[in-house]
Amino acid sequence: MQDILFNDFARQWEDTRVEMLAAFERVGASGWYVLGREVVEFERALAVYWGVNRAVGVASGLDAIEIGLRALGCEEGDRVLTTPVSAFATTLAIVKLGAVPVFAPVDRYGLVDLAACDDVLRARPEIRFFVPVHLYGHALDAEQIGELRSRFDLKIVEDCAQSIGASFGGAVCGRAGQVAATSFYPTKNLGAMGDGGAILTGSEELGARCAEYRNYGQSAKYRHESIGYNSRLDELQAALLAVSLKKLPGWIERRRTIAKRYIEGIRNKAVLVPGPPPGSDSSWHLFPVLVQAEKKPAFFRWMRERGITTAEHYPKAIFDQPAMRAVAYENVPGAERARNFCHEQVSLPIHPYLTDEETARVIEAVNGWRAE
Ligand SMILES: Cc1ncc(COP(=O)(O)O)c(C=O)c1O
Known part of the structure; x- marks a missing residue:
């Protein structure tokens, strides 16, 4: 009897290989491998799927959270409310900015307890940032997140690395905060053949800021507005992801x-x-x-x-x-x-x-x- 694997990428490849190979062929023949048409088109398709104005492809889910937080003004010493039950990357993104994670209680599903967050934010007005995680593919209550956002004037990056396609009471996850971050790590619901991630936002301005950060802080060729990152989604990954997005x-x-x-x-x-x-x-x-x-x-x-x-x-x-x-x-x-x-x-x-x-x-x- 065949073992039951946690993920079965060989079967996935069998199912997708013809289209994947065609995508590979297209990118190879294009002669353009970084930030070209494939990324632009995949970003457009992802934004439509998610129902947001802008998707910005980056190198990983970790970077998507860090860049999203930074675009919202998070800096050294800022307190960021988040969950202690998640991939380490959620916290790592906060720590890399020099900010301080403040861990909230979780509920019986392992998700950050939004009612407890309300109590914390009432008692701690200095907390201005929040990174809730839609863990396991479960969507947190968008309305409750939205209420926290307006009541405490919060800047929110929703960690949707595990929750693409999830919704709560009809509300697609990741649209209650200013920014959402997702991951294309191979095991994810939408996985690349390597690393990748994306930032999703309803704000054109935030989207443009994130796009600048991912590419050395460039606003135009050789014009560096800020100290950015090299965190670009590869053309090849974008082309492969476009195949998977349809599936x-x-x-x-x-x-x-x-x-x-x-x-x-x-x-x-x-x-x-x-x-x-x-x-x-x-x-x-x-x-x-x-x-x-x-x-x-x-x-x-x-x-x-x-x-x-x-x-x-x-x-x-x-x-x-x-x-x-x-x-x-x-x-x-x-x-x-x-x-x-x-x-x-x-x-x-x-x-x-x-x-x-x-x-x-x-x-x-x-x-x-x-x-x-
Ligand atoms: C909840 C969560 N946040 C963030 C990440 C980080 O994503 P990546 O591995 O693409 O950096 C992951 C995946 O590992 C995750 O599951």
Whole structure:
């Protein structure tokens, strides 16, 4: 029996290779490899898909967050409210600017607790920046984010690295703040064949500022307005991503079908399935479940013995990462509870090329586990 992988890029390649090779051929023949037509066209298509005025292709999701924050005026010493349960990159983007992450509590889905954020922001008027993360493909409540934005005059970069295609009560994620950031890391719902990311914004002015930053701070050839970055999305990646973007709605539908089957099929008292937060039409980048921390190694072993790859997102709260010892950060009261969530969290395989039989095998394996 074939192992069930966490992602199956070989199957994806099989499905997309003809169009991918044509895209490769086109870029190769064009003789133009950085910031050309492919990037412009992909940015345009992505902006239409997302329903925003402007998309700016950059080198990674990390850079998209950092550049987005910087375009909003975030600088050394600024406090940035964010979540301790995310990819390390969310915090890294803040720290790279010399700003100070302020970690908020998370809810039972592992998402930043927006009601708790409201309390923090009331008590701490000096906090002017917020980086909420739409984790696992779940969308946070856009209305609540919008209320925080106006009530506290916040500058917000929404981390949508995992949530392209997700919405909350019909509101597409990433449009409640001034800026959204996404990632095209290969495992993402829209993945490149390498690194990439994008900044999304409704503001032409912010979009232009981000586009300047990504290209050495240039406003025109050899005119440098600011100290920028080399953070450009490659032409080749843009051409490949344009192929995948057409597939994305179907891929997300498949993820939703698999998630539904997991939610309906998993019946094991020792494996808690939080499901999507009420109101979220999730794009299911990951499928998180919770098992008791001390039973987790046995669960991993059980699944591995049945040829099923599982993962953790994330094994440690960000404030517990060794790198954080070297930088300033703050935990607001209750943030430490994120530790318990991380210790219990397990991700089951979910990707568009997972077959019905494999989905059933995962359900059967989970249901057959006894937490002795
Ligand atoms: C929530 C989140 N934020 C940020 C990032 C960073 O993206 P990248 O790996 O493209 O830098 C990732 C992906 O790794 C992510 O999952």
